[in-house]
Amino acid sequence: MYVRWFRDLKLGDRPAVGGKGASLGELTSAGIPVPPGFVVTTRAFETVLAALDPEGLIRREIERLDGGDLEAVSAVTDKIRSRIAAGALPGDLVRAVAAAYEELAGPDKPVAVRSSATSEDSSEASFAGLQDTHLCVRGTASLMTSLCACWASLYSRESVTYRLRLKLPEREVAMGVVVQRMLESRTSGVMFTRSPVTGDRSVIAIEASWGLGSALVSGEVTPDKYVVSKVTGEIVKRTVSAKTLRHVAAPDGGVRVEMLEGQTQLEPALNDAEIHALAEVGKRVELHYRSPQDIEWAVAPDGEAGEGVYLLQSRPETVWARRDAAPVAKPAARAYDHVLAALGKGRR
Amino acid sequence: MRAPNAKPFPLPSEITDVAGAEGWRDLYPYYTRFRPEDDRRFWFYNSMHFPEPMPAFDAITGEVAYTGLGAYTTRVFAFPTALGIEHRIVNGRVYITAHAVSDPDEVQRRLKVFQERAPHYYENWPALYGEWEKRLHGLITEIDAVEVPELPDFEDAAVVFEAEGIAQNHYVRAAFNRCIELYSKMWHHHFEFLMLGYGAYLVFFQFCKQIFPEIADQTVARMVAGIDVLMFRPDEELKRLAKLAVELGVDAPFLSGGSPQAMLEAISRMGEPGRRWMEELDRSREPWFNVSTGDGFYHHHRSWNDDLSVPFSALPRYVTMVKAGQSIDRPTEQLKRERVRIIAEYRALVPSDAERDAFDQMLGLCHVVFPYVEDHKFYCEHWFTTRFFKKIREFGALLERQGVLDEGEDVFHLQHYEIDQALVDVMLAWAAGVPPVGAAHWKPIVRERKEIVERLKGWNAPPALGPLPESIEDPAVQMLWGITSETLAIWSRDPATVGDNQLTGFAASPGVVEGIARVLRDVNEIGLMQEGEILVCPVTAPSWGPVFGKIRAAVSDIGGTMSHAAIVAREYGMPAVVGTGQATSRIRTGQRLRVDGNLGIVTLLD
Numbered sequence: 001m002y003v004r005w006f007r008d009l010k011l012g013d014r015p016a017v018g019g020k021g022a023s024l025g026e027l028t029s030a031g032i033p034v035p036p037g038f039v040v041t042t043r044a045f046e047t048v049l050a051a052l053d054p055e056g057l058i059r060r061e062i063e064r065l066d067g068g069d070l071e072a073v074s075a076v077t078d079k080i081r082s083r084i085a086a087g088a089l090p091g092d093l094v095r096a097v098a099a100a101y102e103e104l105a106g107p108d109k110p111v112a113v114r115s116s117a118t119s120e121d122s123s124e125a126s127f128a129g130l131q132d133t134h135l136c137v138r139g140t141a142s143l144m145t146s147l148c149a150c151w152a153s154l155y156s157r158e159s160v161t162y163r164l165r166l167k168l169p170e171r172e173v174a175m176g177v178v179v180q181r182m183l184e185s186r187t188s189g190v191m192f193t194r195s196p197v198t199g200d201r202s203v204i205a206i207e208a209s210w211g212l213g214s215a216l217v218s219g220e221v222t223p224d225k226y227v228v229s230k231v232t233g234e235i236v237k238r239t240v241s242a243k244t245l246r247h248v249a250a251p252d253g254g255v256r257v258e259m260l261e262g263q264t265q266l267e268p269a270l271n272d273a274e275i276h277a278l279a280e281v282g283k284r285v286e287l288h289y290r291s292p293q294d295i296e297w298a299v300a301p302d303g304e305a306g307e308g309v310y311l312l313q314s315r316p317e318t319v320w321a322r323r324d325a326a327p328v329a330k331p332a333a334r335a336y337d338h339v340l341a342a343l344g345k346g347r348r
Numbered sequence: 349m350r351a352p353n354a355k356p357f358p359l360p361s362e363i364t365d366v367a368g369a370e371g372w373r374d375l376y377p378y379y380t381r382f383r384p385e386d387d388r389r390f391w392f393y394n395s396m397h398f399p400e401p402m403p404a405f406d407a408i409t410g411e412v413a414y415t416g417l418g419a420y421t422t423r424v425f426a427f428p429t430a431l432g433i434e435h436r437i438v439n440g441r442v443y444i445t446a447h448a449v450s451d452p453d454e455v456q457r458r459l460k461v462f463q464e465r466a467p468h469y470y471e472n473w474p475a476l477y478g479e480w481e482k483r484l485h486g487l488i489t490e491i492d493a494v495e496v497p498e499l500p501d502f503e504d505a506a507v508v509f510e511a512e513g514i515a516q517n518h519y520v521r522a523a524f525n526r527c528i529e530l531y532s533k534m535w536h537h538h539f540e541f542l543m544l545g546y547g548a549y550l551v552f553f554q555f556c557k558q559i560f561p562e563i564a565d566q567t568v569a570r571m572v573a574g575i576d577v578l579m580f581r582p583d584e585e586l587k588r589l590a591k592l593a594v595e596l597g598v599d600a601p602f603l604s605g606g607s608p609q610a611m612l613e614a615i616s617r618m619g620e621p622g623r624r625w626m627e628e629l630d631r632s633r634e635p636w637f638n639v640s641t642g643d644g645f646y647h648h649h650r651s652w653n654d655d656l657s658v659p660f661s662a663l664p665r666y667v668t669m670v671k672a673g674q675s676i677d678r679p680t681e682q683l684k685r686e687r688v689r690i691i692a693e694y695r696a697l698v699p700s701d702a703e704r705d706a707f708d709q710m711l712g713l714c715h716v717v718f719p720y721v722e723d724h725k726f727y728c729e730h731w732f733t734t735r736f737f738k739k740i741r742e743f744g745a746l747l748e749r750q751g752v753l754d755e756g757e758d759v760f761h762l763q764h765y766e767i768d769q770a771l772v773d774v775m776l777a778w779a780a781g782v783p784p785v786g787a788a789h790w791k792p793i794v795r796e797r798k799e800i801v802e803r804l805k806g807w808n809a810p811p812a813l814g815p816l817p818e819s820i821e822d823p824a825v826q827m828l829w830g831i832t833s834e835t836l837a838i839w840s841r842d843p844a845t846v847g848d849n850q851l852t853g854f855a856a857s858p859g860v861v862e863g864i865a866r867v868l869r870d871v872n873e874i875g876l877m878q879e880g881e882i883l884v885c886p887v888t889a890p891s892w893g894p895v896f897g898k899i900r901a902a903v904s905d906i907g908g909t910m911s912h913a914a915i916v917a918r919e920y921g922m923p924a925v926v927g928t929g930q931a932t933s934r935i936r937t938g939q940r941l942r943v944d945g946n947l948g949i950v951t952l953l954d
Contacts, residue, residue, distance in 0.1 A: 198561035201697045227562055231693040234858045235946055236564045328558040331705035335713040336470035338706065339547045342554065343823070344428045344459040 002044040002096040006037055016041050018116030018176030023314055030288050032281060033310045035298075037111070037180030038100045042118060044093050045151055045175045052087050059170040062155075067164030074157050081152040089144065097147065098140050101179065110136045110182035110249060112312075113146035115153055118174045119163070132156075135214060136182055136249040143179065150177045183310055184249050185298035187269040188213035189223055192317060193230075193282045194292035199320040201292065203236065204228045204279045208269040211246030213296055213312065214255055221245060224269050228279040235275055240268050274299055277309050285314050292317040357812045359387045366439050369803040371796060375404040377411075377763065380437040390817040391436065391443040393809045395905050396829055397645050399869060399886030401440025401804035404797060405740070405760040405767065408531070409645040409733075410435050410442050416535035417824075421543050426461035430543075430822045440804035443813060446822035469544055470713070476541070477720050483537060484727040491530050491735045494523050496742040499750075499778050517775040524743055524771055528764060531736050538728040545717035546823035552710040553827070559698055559707075566856055566914060571691050572714045573915055575683045578723040582639040582652065583894060585632040586659055587676050590666035592628055596621035599671065602663045608656035635731055643887070644729025647741075647760045651734035661875055662894030676897075683919065743767065750774050752786035753794065761797040762790065805869075811905075811929040812836070830854060830927045851935075853903070853928035855948035856914035861923050862942045862953065863900045865935050882943060884935050887913065896920050901943040903931045903950050917945070925950050 004017055009025020017025065021039035028034050049058070058080055065073050105111050113134040132153035134146040153159065154175045163173060189208035194201050207216060207223040215221045221244065227237035242265045250256040270278070278297060285293050296313040332338055360382040365372065373381065398410065418432020431447035449455050469476060497516040507515065549572060556568045593599040598621050601614035615622040633653055641658050642649025652659040669676050691711065698704045744759030752770055753759060759767060770786050777784035816836055825831050835854075866881040868874060874895045877883065882901045885892075896902075902917050902924040917924030923945030925931075931950065935941065940953040 195562055200560050200562040201699065202560045202694060203562045229564065229567065230697070231690050232564075232567055232570075234564065234567075236562065236855075238947060325699065327700050327702045327706075329555055329706035329710075330702045331709055334467070334470075335709040335716075336467060336548070338551045338555075338710050339470070339544070339713070340459075340463055340466060342551045343430075343547055344455070344462065 002041055002047075002093050003100045004039050004041055005100075006034065006039070009039065015118055015174075016043070016176070018042060018118050018174070018178075019315070020114060020116035020313065021176045021178050022116075024178060024180070026288075027285065027311055027314060030284075032285060032288075032314075033308060035112075035181040035183050035310055035312070037104060037178060039116060040097055040147060040177040040179065042174035042176050044097075045177075047090060047093065048084070048087060048151065051090070052083055056171075058155075062160060062164075062170050065160070065164060067161050070157065070161070073160055073164075077155045077157050077160050080155040084152040084155070085148050087148070089148075094144065097143065097179075101140055101143055104179065105181055108138050110138050110184070110253070111143065112178070112180045112182045113137050113143065113150060114178040114180065115150045116176035116178045117154060117159075118176070119168050119172065133214075135212060135247075135255050136184075136253050138253050142253055147177055147179075151175050180312075182249070183298045183300055183312075185212055185310075186210070186301045187274075188296070188298040188312075189216055189269075191278055191282050191295040191297055192292070193286040193295070194317050194320055195227070196317075196319065199323065199325070202230050204230055204282045206270070206275060206278055206282075209243050209246065210260065210264065210269050211248050211258070212255060213298060215245060215247040215257075217296070220257075226270070226275050228275060230279070230283055233276060233279070235272065238268075240266060242266055243269065270299070274309060281309060281311060285311070289314070289316070292321070294318070357390075357814060357816075358810055360391065360436070360438065360443075360813045361387050363438050363810075363813070366804055366807045369439070369800040372440055372800050372804060374793075375440070375761075375763065375797060375800065376402070376407050376437045377765070380407065380411075380435065382436045382438055386436065387814060389445050390812065390814045391445045392812040392829070392831060394435075394442050394444045394829070395809070395811075396887045397643060398442040399905070400646065401801050401807070402437060402442065403647065403760045403801055404763045406646050407437060407442075408528075408764050410437075412528075412532050412535045413538070414444075415532065416537075416539045417543075419536065420539040421822075425465050425543065426458045427543060427547075428455045428459040428462050433822075439807050439809070440801065441807070441809045445814075446820075446825045448817075448819065448822070466544055466547075469541060470548075470716075473541070473716050473720070480537060480540065480720070480724075481727070484534070484732065487530055487534055487537070488727075488732050488735060491527065491732065491739055494526050494530075494739055495519070496523055496739075496746055499746070499774070515779075517778050520746070520771050520775050521768065524767065527736060527739050527743075531732075534728055534732045534736075538724060541717070541720045542724065543824060545721040546827045548710070548713045548717045549721070549827045550823040552714050555706065555710055556694075559703065560694070563694075564855065566854075566858075566918065567690070567694075569914065570687060570918065571694065571711060572718060573687075574715065574718050574722070575680050575687065577719075578726040579639075580678065581726075582636045582659070583662075584678060585636045586662050586894065587666055587678075589625070589629060589632060590663055590676065591670050593625055593663075593667060594670045596625055598622050598625050599667045602660075602667045605664075608660040611660060612656075638731040638734060639726065640730045640734050644725070644733040647737045647757075649734075650737070651730070654734065654738065658874075659894075665894075665897065678919065740767075743771065747771075747774065747786070750777070750784050750786075752784050752790055754791060758790075758794045761794045761801075766790075808930075808933045835927055835929075849952040851903075851925075851928045851931055851950040851952075853925040853931070853948050853950070854914075855945055856926045857902075857917035857922060857924035857945045859901075859921070859923035860942065860944045860946065861901045862940065865903075865937060865939045865941050866899075867932055867935055867937045869932060882941050884931050884941075885913075886932055896922075901941075901945070902926075903928060903935070903941070903943060905929060905931050 006025045006028040009017055009022055010029060011022050011026045013025060014022040017039040024034055061076055065076060115132050132150045137143055137146050187208055187210055189206060192205045195203050195205050206226040209216045209221045209223040216223050222241040224241055225239040226235055228235050243260060244265060245257055245259050247255045248258050282295060293314045294317045295311055298310050298312055300308060361384060414433050414435050421427045422431045429449050431449060433444050433446050435442055435444045449458065497519045499516055503515055553568050556563055593602060598615050598618045601611040615625055637652035637659060640649045640651050666676050695704060695707055698707050740759060741756055744753065744756035747753040747759055747770055748756040752774065762770060770790060773784045773786045820826055820831055863880060863882045865884050866877055867884045869886060874892060877895050877898055879898050880900050883899045884903045886905045896916050901922050902913050904913050904926045905928055913926050914924055923943045925943055925945055925948050928950065942951040942953055
């Protein structure tokens, strides 16, 4: 099978659809608002790769590389990438993808085409930003081009170096590709269900900017920041930043930068109701996965059908998960021993 | 600790006298004056307890309080790092400083004693507090029982025929000294448990900040604070009486305006229902109307029993709401459920079993100490103190009858040492059969001092004096006054680096509103408060409870997230910013404000 829909997928389907695909499937099944879509499976990828390289030489060549020798790595990866990008696609694969696209967004609505590798988005490795994402893709032809580009990005120098450093075996690495309805969001951003700054488990940290999330993720914009208590629901901290630009859909596909002036820069990109709605979804997802999440989200343009907040990605938070925290206190023989100890400490 | 552009606080020696009030030093004993060496220490204006200039007699409230506080910290429990509080008075305002123990060996020496003694109270807290309540009841009975002698033309014959051996004038000074003695005992009892209680709070707050670095102080306060606190009872009694009045059909007098006297007369003419309501009023009055309109530090803050116009001013509003079918009840069940939920959810987020057990222990201890920490005020600063001032008033009446003072209330413009002198003057005069000479001496002094106190009211007292301390050790300073390194940074911020039109303080209760400010420096002014205005005050006391139903937000000069203003504002669901240091001096009545209780920022909009 070359195509699987989100609603039929769960986390356990990672080998078939990659980390992102499985995660979006899991969220959809859990009733979390996610823009609908399908995944071009790893079977498709393996089929294309096998047609190019029946003996699996590509993978073996990569495993022999010295990750420190960037020139050597580039030489190999550039070659592999161009082979994949140029390769012919089997007819039944093209038909399956085209049919799915037609059902999802035909004939011409924009979709996001996003890499979904089998080794990414786990709590050990996030692979953040390493593989391709193509936004605002319209039409079957562009879709196929983007598809090949995503497969090829598995063999970008950055991705390969990353895998070599983590010593991930190549045969366990394959690429699924997510094809998802494109939300031309009014506001988008990221959300951590555990404070990225302090590791505080009781707050949700939200960053928001105007337009598509690519502006924030790429670091081109200083976002608004909000900290929300999971327990009281109160917004305990607010910082509104000057948001100087945003990314919007380009008319012929892809993304365009738009500069922002005056009022719009300093207007909060989220209102309180949206902040609370986001925090609620964040709590639900964290509860579902039983671990703190690193989430990408978007708010649909005002007045559109399907208003509200959507999640585009949710993966385990990796920074604080790795840190061993020694307990700050242990139970004492008597409750007031804590007081005796604290008051007897002398100058702090 | 301090913002880079911060203006340092002035030194005590740099403070100049308020124009026209240069004689203020005569109002207070020598040991309250700033000395040159005080310039080396950090002092903060205790506007929480002393928001107005001190009349001469009222300075006894700080004086006696600090004898008790320090004794318990320094000498009784031997807190390892904290010694007592010292106070000074300048331009009529009370500044205090807390001492820290710096020598590590001394800390250890004290720690040994502390570890032997503190456990006795922590382990037996509820039982000891029960005994304490009885002792306070005893002190209240004793102060009421003090008799101010009549000084008759001839002694009662019983003195001769029962060979008592002592004439009435002896008892004048003895009775006055007894009042001071009982007052002192009250303050010692006041502090008996208090510092240990704040110690428990401090430890839990610090623990929560380590586990949840971004938790709001007000959220920790919500986990600690109990719901059934005595200081809420007086307002609850008013609500009960309002509901009863409507139920019995005797509510009309409350809506007609008029004095409490007039209202009560009207009700007593309403037959059996009226009689029943009056009976219930009497039940509420003892002890709940013994609440003061202040916080226990000024003679002019009288109890509701002394002056029914304060509680009765809230009744029309409550009656109207009851008749309109609106609920006026404090939602205690909901508050309890919320508290249980918040505690459970934070507890579930604690990362390890060991830390969760520690959390339970520390919070559990806070819950044990909380009733005393909150309720002692009702017994001490409200019930006992208003009776104490009432008794002193009787001595004032004696001095007025003897022609020494123009009116009894003037007695509060004499220091307690001076009242002693004035009474001896009266004793001598009665003994000699001549009028006392005091009038010529005291009346001009009283006149001058009234003028001085009036002028001192206009002074913008700096929130602090002297160099910033290295650390704040004292649990009370942190928990009660809310003075932490952050507060100091806020206070010392140069106005040029903050928005000219902004004040910062502690975010005490969430929400953002805009509205018109009403600056009230004196709780006796609460009648001026209009519906929907924003209250700006030095600090609120529980007596201000009825006004919270009217206002849209609260801003105070001092107080932390455990303060009364914060707790009540949270319950009423309105924004509050406390501990701004300067709200009452920077904001004018009628000014438009935005109060952001999430961030602790007050913006002056015009």
